[in-house]
Amino acid sequence: MNRLAVTAAGAVLLASLSLSSVIASAGWIVTGAGAVAVVAIAGALTRRPRLPAAVAATFLVLIALVPLLTRPGWADRSVALVILVITALSATGARPLRGIAVLASYLSALLLYLNVTFAHSASLGLLIPTDSSMSALARLWEAAFAEFRYAPPIPDLQPVSLVTAAGIGGVAIAVDILAVRLRRPAVAGLPLLLLFSVPVASNLKVFGFPQMIIFAVSLTGYLALLSADGRERLRMWGRLVTFRHIQSADEPGSGPDTRELSASGRRIGLAAVCLAIVVPAILPTVRARDLFGAVPTGTGHGGSHSTGVSPLLRVQNLLEGKPQPVLSYTTTAKDPAEQYFQVYALNYDPRQNDWPPPTYSGTRAPDGPKLPWAVPGVLASTPATKVTTTITISSSDTGEAILPMPYAPVRLDIGGSGWLEMGGSLTVFDPAVTMPDLRYTVQSEEVSPPPADIPNYLGPPASISTAYGTYNGPDFGQLRHIAVEHTRGATTELQQARDLENWFQSGAFTYSLKPNLPATNWLLSFLTTDRRGFCSQFAQAFAILARTLGIPARVAIGYTAGTPGPGNTWRITTADAHAWPEVYFAGEGWLRFEPTPSGSRGQGTAEVPAYAGGGGSAGRQQGAAPGDSSTSSTGRLRGIRGRTLPNRDVHLPGGGQMTASTRHAGSKTGFALAVAIVLFLLIAWPAMTRLLTRRRRWLTASGDAGIAKAAWRELTDDLADYGLPCGPGETPRGVARRVAREARLGETATAALSRLAAAEERARYARLPEPGTGLKAAVLTVRRAVAASVPRRQRVRARLLPASTVLAARQLLQRGSEMPNWLDSPWPTVRRRLREATARRAG
Amino acid sequence: MVTQTDQQAERSLDELVGIAKQVSSAVQTVISGKAGAVRLALTVLLAEGHILIEDVPGVGKTQLAKALARSIDCSVRRVQFTPDLLPSDITGVNAYNQELREFEFKPGPIFANIVLGDEINRASPKTQSALLESMEERQVTVDGSTYQLEPPFMVIATQNPVEMEGTYPLPEAQRDRFMSRISIGYPDRVSELAMLDSHGGGSPLDELTPVAHASDIRALVAAVREVHVKESIRRYIIDLVNATRTAAELRLGASPRAALHLLRASRAHAALDGRDFVIPDDVQALAIPVLAHRLLPSAEAMVGRELPDQVLSSIIQRLALPSR
Incomplete structure (x- = not known):
């Protein structure tokens, strides 16, 4: 095995270290290293001479194909036989055959390794795979993907180890083929990148010092691979010999001159670093982590994982992305538009000051197949409408297998037996099932009492009020003050909740998917000053305000009713993803409210439920009218029996919409002025610089030589401005000759130009300079003549954007970009010193 | 404020430009349309260098050398380099004088103000190096005696780059000793026509009379150094x-x-x-x-x-x- 192959294997091994932040414990490293070693050995076998390589490949493939060959039926057997024959025929050296044989031997070796490591008990003689060992591997494989659903770090279980080893082995195959076989080690970085990207692609948001160290260590493998390839290449060519210049030992800098090359390399590096800093700073991204807090990670012992992505963040991602179909359904509901599809509900966690994803702890299997469930808080006597909904999940949804269902589901018809319910929350999931093309029927109870029927004398049970009815987060006092302020006069909890809803819906808040809220204490700023947000903010704000009033509230995540399609079918897309608050009423259970504005200026398909003041179908027509939120909210208010609340939200104390918009306008003018000034300065800067340079030049010039020099500098700058720049090696008389010819100067101007050139020449090279009288006038003459000879556009450009100042700026930039070259300067000195020291010792 | 020495320098410079112009126009009566080559040859003469003229046959290499030599009233010797030419054929030999009963130095063609080495690449390397040595040191050593060469001393060597069979092209080290290389190149149409007219009857070279003296050149060389x-x-x-x-x-x-x-x-x-x-x-x-x-x-x-x-x-x- 050559050095390059070993380096490639090492690089894969080091790169796979980056997985350590995703997978808990370290057992997988050993199996991964084994896979890399097996692949490296297989690679070495394929690089043997033709005949031995073919024999080895045939042997490997034969063993690996045993399960196929022993299977009844001709289809599998013939496929296996064809592969086997191709591998054997590769001994003839035919190119495509060899290619297939090489690939087959890599894959066979990896398969055999995985079989021996993970399914040896079902294998023949612990080594040869059988049908049963293969299906054992397949089972493990599937089980692993169920694990991956959870937030990292994933426990290092056998299934996870299998997939990790297979993945590392696959990358090792790609790297071995690219780096060793095809001699393209730079390209081999791509499969390695795959390993690096795993932690990035996961929702692991931890990136601290250990990760940095791991990344750096992982990267050294790739760098070593590149350098090993470079050395290998040199060895193939032998030493580079030049007879141009034999250098003696004391001469500095032996070897070819690569300074230019390394300088441009450093320049590229500098530019890359600058880009890497600037681009993310410019891109308008919401720092989601700051908005919603970090995603809590599971403990890694199975049984109590949390779902991966922060649910509220996921809603935002879905809303921001291109709408994708999620599901379609038919329903028997009276008003389908009011029927939301809940996926799960969140509770506030004061320790994190956030709404963490639900934990799967305390899961229970349904009491029987598709059994009726008791809906928490709903009394048997509560009137409820039974609604049957048949749901088909679209194939493009690959999300978590948590079923979106209308609340409250009481009966579920679905295939499979592994469905679990999450701790009495009516959230149903199955970690072993993937979502696409699931089809199920849900029977739900729509508790939709008329508003007056919701009693307020029955308090919620203690378990609910402790879990959902309190708020221990920051700014309690201020939040409660706001809540009380906007629910003044309400006598029931329902009325309080409605008042809050009305306030949010009143137009004082603007719907925006790009809320510009501070990372900490965003809630207070959302409620008082910023007042821009989308469903997540509205739902959280509503729920927390309700809690400060002692009303149990939670945030539900799911979808709105979507849009009606052809026939009876309704369709839900990712644009209908939604978060809404639910309030607990004794005897009614959890009832949803809708603080988020709807329609074209809000969440398109959001609907205020009838009991909370929604106007049903008629009100919807009104409410959905764009820009007409005040009308619709008035309509809703009227729907509440026995009370006519004034639309007081317009006269909000403490700065409502008006104040905000005025302030906004004021800052806008200031901003525009600042932009105008900056623009003016930017535009005027080159011309002003040019004028100042000219003035300074003539003022500081002294003596005949000084005046000649100033005159010549001025002239060359003028020429550059008018598009006739001077080359670095152009002599004064050369410039004079060329300009006279190109600008077709008249006699006077040509004479003036020659005079300037002669003066500069004498000043620079003769013993004594010429008298400097009249040189300033000569410069003016030449400038006028040159200006007259160029097109108008060029003249204007020379005035506004003189090239001479631009050139100076460019030179400055160039010098800046050469700054990294200073790194170079100490090296020759250090090397010389070392050489001298060794020579002294030898001497 | 102009000093005395400056005035002298000015005077000699004016003089120099006059003489140089005369020489240049004299040479150009023979080689028409090649002012650049003529000026370069003059430059090298005043800078105490030697010229290598490399060009195809018949463009006037020898003519240029001869015209330059003849327009200055100084000694000119021409050596046609052949494979059998010996170093002593250039430097000169010590011959035994029967009457005086002692060896007497017979100077070779190198002892001239302008030496024209025609087709220098035809001679053996040994002979070439003899010439090049005296070029560099401006002296000749024969049998232990050293003889100084009179200034001005300039070697004009010609070389034909096309016909290379059986020749010894000058190695890099030898080429380095020539101050300048001139390629004359083909004349333009007008000049070639003029040449047919002027050279058709007799040679204008014969009609060329010296316009400067060797001592003038020596003075000018001194002025150039200043x-x-x-x-x-x-x-x-x-x-x-x-x-x-x-x-x-x-x-x-x-x-x-x-x-x-x-x-x-x-x-x-x-x-x-x-x-x-x-x-x-x-x-x-x-x-x-x-x-x-x-x-x-x-x-x-x-x-x-x-x-x-x-x-x-x-x-x-x-x-x-x-x-x-």
Whole structure:
């Protein structure tokens, strides 16, 4: 095995270290290293001479194909036989055959390794795979993907180890083929990148010092691979010999001159670093982590994982992305538009000051197949409408297998037996099932009492009020003050909740998917000053305000009713993803409210439920009218029996919409002025610089030589401005000759130009300079003549954007970009010193 | 304020320009339409160098040399180089004088003011090196006695680059001793027509009368030495020569001797312009004639048909001028 192959294997091994932040414990490293070693050995076998390589490949493939060959039926057997024959025929050296044989031997070796490591008990003689060992591997494989659903770090279980080893082995195959076989080690970085990207692609948001160290260590493998390839290449060519210049030992800098090359390399590096800093700073991204807090990670012992992505963040991602179909359904509901599809509900966690994803702890299997469930808080006597909904999940949804269902589901018809319910929350999931093309029927109870029927004398049970009815987060006092302020006069909890809803819906808040809220204490700023947000903010704000009033509230995540399609079918897309608050009423259970504005200026398909003041179908027509939120909210208010609340939200104390918009306008003018000034300065800067340079030049010039020099500098700058720049090696008389010819100067101007050139020449090279009288006038003459000879556009450009100042700026930039070259300067000195020291010792 | 020495320098410079112009126009009566080549030859004469004329046969190599020699009233000797020519055929021999009963030195053709070595590449390397030694040292040593060569002394060697069979092309080390290489090139249409007219009857060379004396030339050479060269120009020359050493297109750069030659030739060039100081234009104008024949292109440049001339002109273009 050559050095390059070993380096490639090492690089894969080091790169796979980056997985350590995703997978808990370290057992997988050993199996991964084994896979890399097996692949490296297989690679070495394929690089043997033709005949031995073919024999080895045939042997490997034969063993690996045993399960196929022993299977009844001709289809599998013939496929296996064809592969086997191709591998054997590769001994003839035919190119495509060899290619297939090489690939087959890599894959066979990896398969055999995985079989021996993970399914040896079902294998023949612990080594040869059988049908049963293969299906054992397949089972493990599937089980692993169920694990991956959870937030990292994933426990290092056998299934996870299998997939990790297979993945590392696959990358090792790609790297071995690219780096060793095809001699393209730079390209081999791509499969390695795959390993690096795993932690990035996961929702692991931890990136601290250990990760940095791991990344750096992982990267050294790739760098070593590149350098090993470079050395290998040199060895193939032998030493580079030049007879141009034999250098003696004391001469500095032996070897070819690569300074230019390394300088441009450093320049590229500098530019890359600058880009890497600037681009993310410019891109308008919401720092989601700051908005919603970090995603809590599971403990890694199975049984109590949390779902991966922060649910509220996921809603935002879905809303921001291109709408994708999620599901379609038919329903028997009276008003389908009011029927939301809940996926799960969140509770506030004061320790994190956030709404963490639900934990799967305390899961229970349904009491029987598709059994009726008791809906928490709903009394048997509560009137409820039974609604049957048949749901088909679209194939493009690959999300978590948590079923979106209308609340409250009481009966579920679905295939499979592994469905679990999450701790009495009516959230149903199955970690072993993937979502696409699931089809199920849900029977739900729509508790939709008329508003007056919701009693307020029955308090919620203690378990609910402790879990959902309190708020221990920051700014309690201020939040409660706001809540009380906007629910003044309400006598029931329902009325309080409605008042809050009305306030949010009143137009004082603007719907925006790009809320510009501070990372900490965003809630207070959302409620008082910023007042821009989308469903997540509205739902959280509503729920927390309700809690400060002692009303149990939670945030539900799911979808709105979507849009009606052809026939009876309704369709839900990712644009209908939604978060809404639910309030607990004794005897009614959890009832949803809708603080988020709807329609074209809000969440398109959001609907205020009838009991909370929604106007049903008629009100919807009104409410959905764009820009007409005040009308619709008035309509809703009227729907509440026995009370006519004034639309007081317009006269909000403490700065409502008006104040905000005025302030906004004021800052806008200031901003525009600042932009105008900056623009003016930017535009005027080159011309002003040019004028100042000219003035300074003539003022500081002294003596005949000084005046000649100033005159010549001025002239060359003028020429550059008018598009006739001077080359670095152009002599004064050369410039004079060329300009006279190109600008077709008249006699006077040509004479003036020659005079300037002669003066500069004498000043620079003769013993004594010429008298400097009249040189300033000569410069003016030449400038006028040159200006007259160029097109108008060029003249204007020379005035506004003189090239001479631009050139100076460019030179400055160039010098800046050469700054990294200073790194170079100490090296020759250090090397010389070392050489001298060794020579002294030898001497 | 003009000093006495300045006045002298001015006078001799004016004189120099006059004489040089006379010589130049005299030579041009023989070689028409080749003012550049003639001027270059004069420059080298005043800079105390030697010329290598490399060109195809029949373009007037020998004519140029002869005309230059004849327009100055000085001794001219011509040596036709052949494979059997011996070193002593050039330097001279010690012959036994029967009457005086002692050895007497018979000077060879090298003892002249202008020596024309025709087809120098036909002679054996031994003979070539004998000539080149005396060129460099301006003296001849025969049997232990050293004989000084009279100034002005200039060797004009010609070489035919096309017909190379059975010849000994000058090695790099020998080419380096020539201050400048001149390629005359074919004349343009008008000049060629004029040549047919003037050379049709008799040779205009025969009608050429000297317009300057060897002593004039010696005075002029002395004047050229006085031409002022600023520090920045010297640095420019060094930069230029260094650039040929580091250029990727060149396998062999210019030697320190080349830098010296370039400086001297620049002085003469400035003087011929009537200037008592050297400007970068002088250096640039002479860079190719003085440096190009000493450079060897790299293999890549040879494949790309990039001649040292082109490399040099691109170096001149790119190399920044010396600031004061």
